[in-house]
Amino acid sequence: MAICLKCSKRSNQVGELCSCGGGYTVYDDHGNDPLGLLGKMLANKLLPMAVLSTGQMTICYEALEPMVDRTVSLIVGRPEMAKDPEFRTRFLSLIDKFAVIKSPNSLGVLEEIELPETKTLAITCEAYKGEPLIEFMATHEIDPVGIMHIIHQILQVAAAYHKNGIAVPHLSMSNIRIMRMGSDEYFVKLTGMAESVLSWMDKEDFVDDVYHVGQLALSLMTGKPSPIETVELPADRAYLLPIAQIFLRAIAPADKRFSSCIELCQTFEAVFELNTRDSEQVVPVRNSVTKKSSDRHTPVPYDQVIWMHCPPGYRK
Numbered sequence: 001m002a003i004c005l006k007c008s009k010r011s012n013q014v015g016e017l018c019s020c021g022g023g024y025t026v027y028d029d030h031g032n033d034p035l036g037l038l039g040k041m042l043a044n045k046l047l048p049m050a051v052l053s054t055g056q057m058t059i060c061y062e063a064l065e066p067m068v069d070r071t072v073s074l075i076v077g078r079p080e081m082a083k084d085p086e087f088r089t090r091f092l093s094l095i096d097k098f099a100v101i102k103s104p105n106s107l108g109v110l111e112e113i114e115l116p117e118t119k120t121l122a123i124t125c126e127a128y129k130g131e132p133l134i135e136f137m138a139t140h141e142i143d144p145v146g147i148m149h150i151i152h153q154i155l156q157v158a159a160a161y162h163k164n165g166i167a168v169p170h171l172s173m174s175n176i177r178i179m180r181m182g183s184d185e186y187f188v189k190l191t192g193m194a195e196s197v198l199s200w201m202d203k204e205d206f207v208d209d210v211y212h213v214g215q216l217a218l219s220l221m222t223g224k225p226s227p228i229e230t231v232e233l234p235a236d237r238a239y240l241l242p243i244a245q246i247f248l249r250a251i252a253p254a255d256k257r258f259s260s261c262i263e264l265c266q267t268f269e270a271v272f273e274l275n276t277r278d279s280e281q282v283v284p285v286r287n288s289v290t291k292k293s294s295d296r297h298t299p300v301p302y303d304q305v306i307w308m309h310c311p312p313g314y315r316k
Contacts, residue, residue, distance in 0.1 A: 001028040005039045014049055015064045026050060027062075035059055035076060035118060042122075043113050046074060052128055055195035057081055062128065072110060072124040075194050082120035087198075091121050094197055097166050098123075105157035105188050128191060130179025137173075144237060146186045150178070151217045153188040155268055158213050158261035161193075162206055168193065168261070169200035171212045172226070173219070206260040213261055214250025221247070242271050 002014040006022025016025050023039035024047050030038055031051035038048050038061075048061040052073060063074040081087045098109045107125040115122050130136075133150075142150070154176065161168050174192065181187035215226040221244060222231060228251070231244040246267055250257055258264040 002026060003028050003030075005030075015047055015066060033059075035079070037061065037076070037118070040117065042074075042115055042117055046072075046113070046124070048074060053192060053195070055192075055199065057087075057198040058195045060192075060195070063124070065124075071127040073107065073126065073128050073191075074122055074124055076115065076118065076122040077120045079118045079120045082118075088121060090198060094166075094194065095123055097164055098193070100164055101160055101166075103157045103160040105153050106160065106190050106193075123194070128177060128189075130177040130187075130189060132174070133176035133178050133188075134173040136178045142186065144240060147220050148240075148243070149184075149186050150176075150188055151220055152268065154190070154213065154216065155261060155265040157188070157190050158209065159265040162209070162260045162262050166193075166197060167200065167206060168209050169196055169205075169212070171196070171209065172216060176216075207254050207257050209261060210250050210258045210264055211254075213264065214247040214257075217247045218244065218251070227251075243268070246271065 002011045002016075002025035003009070004011070004018035004020060004023060004025050007018060007020040009018055009020065010028070011018070011025045014025055014027055017023075018025055024041065026038045026048070027050040030049065032054070033048075033051050034054060037059075038051070041047055042063075045065055045067055047064045047066060049064055050062045052060040052062055054060075057078060059076050059078065061074040061076065063072050064070070065072060077087065077091055082091075092112070095109060095112050098106075107128075110124040110126070113122045113124065154171075158168050158171065168190075171190075175190055175196065177189045177191055179187050179189070215228060218224075218228040218231060219226050221240060222228060222233075231241075231248060233240055233244065246264070250264055258267065
C-alpha cells in the first residue's frame with residue numbers, strides 16, 4: 001500500500017501524484033524522514049519513497065526515477081553538514097573514490113546531484129536489495145560452506161576499498177545485505193559506506209579496519225556477538241581452525257595484525273591454495289596500500305570459491 005503524506009489518502013500505487021495535489025504517494029511503512037523529502041520531486045527527476053537509514057552525516061532513501069522507471073538508493077548529505085566547505089570537499093572526494101571501485105559486492109555509484117531543495121549534495125547508487133545479514137541469519141541456518149563464501153566476499157570488497165585508499169571503519173553486520181544472485185544464494189552487498197567513511201574520514205586506519213573485519217568474520221563463524229577474544233569449534237567443524245587462526249591474528253594487538261584487508265584477503269585465499277602461484281608469496285602491505293602489492297590480487301571465480309570452501313571429504 002501507498003499513502004499521501006499531505007492528505008493521508010491511501011493508494012495501491014507508489015509514486016503517483018495524489019488527487020489532492022499535495023505530493024506523490026510513498027510507501028505506507030516509509031520510516032521517519034528528518035529532512036521532509038518523502039513524496040517530493042527532487043531535481044525534477046527523483047522521488048524519495050522510503051527512508052532506508054539515518055546517520056550523523058547522511059540520510060539514505062529508496063527513491064524512484066519516474067522518467068526511466070528505475071529504483072535507486074539516494075544518499076543525501078545533511079544540510080547542516082553541507083554548510084561546511086570541508087564536508088563538501090570530503091563528500092565529493094568520496095564520490096570520486098567510490099566511482100572507481102570494481103567489486104560486484106559494492107553498491108555502484110550512478111550520479112552526483114546538487115539538491116537546491118535542501119541546499120546540499122547527494123549521490124544515487126544501485127537500489128538496496130536483499131535482506132540485512134543479521135535478520136537473514138535469525139531465520140536461516142547457513143552451513144560452513146555458505147559462511148566461508150559470505151566471509152570471502154566481505155574480504156574481497158574490503159580489499160577493493162583498501163586498494164583504492166578507502167577505509168572501511170567499524171564494518172559490521174549492519175553494513176551487510178544478502179540476496180540470491182543467479183545460482184548464488186548467499187550473494188553479499190556492502191551498504192552504508194558513505195555514512196561510515198564520512199563519519200571516520202580523519203581516521204583512515206587500515207589496521208583498525210582489519211580488526212573489525214576480523215571480528216565480523218569470527219562472529220559469523222561462531223554465531224557469537226562481538227567482541228570475540230577466543231574461538232572454540234565443535235569437533236565436526238575443527239577443520240575450520242586454520243581459518244579461525246587467520247582472524248584471531250586479525251584481532252590481535254595492532255602491531256601484530258595484518259596491515260590491510262588486502263593482506264588479510266590474500267592470506268585467507270592462500271590457506272585454500274587459491275589465487276597464488278607456488279612461487280609467489282603473499283605480499284604484506286606495510287603502512288600504506290601500494291599499486292605494486294595490490295595488483296597481485298585478482299578476483300576468484302565463483303565456482304572456484306565454492307570448491308575452496310568445501311571441507312575435507314565434501315568434494316566430489
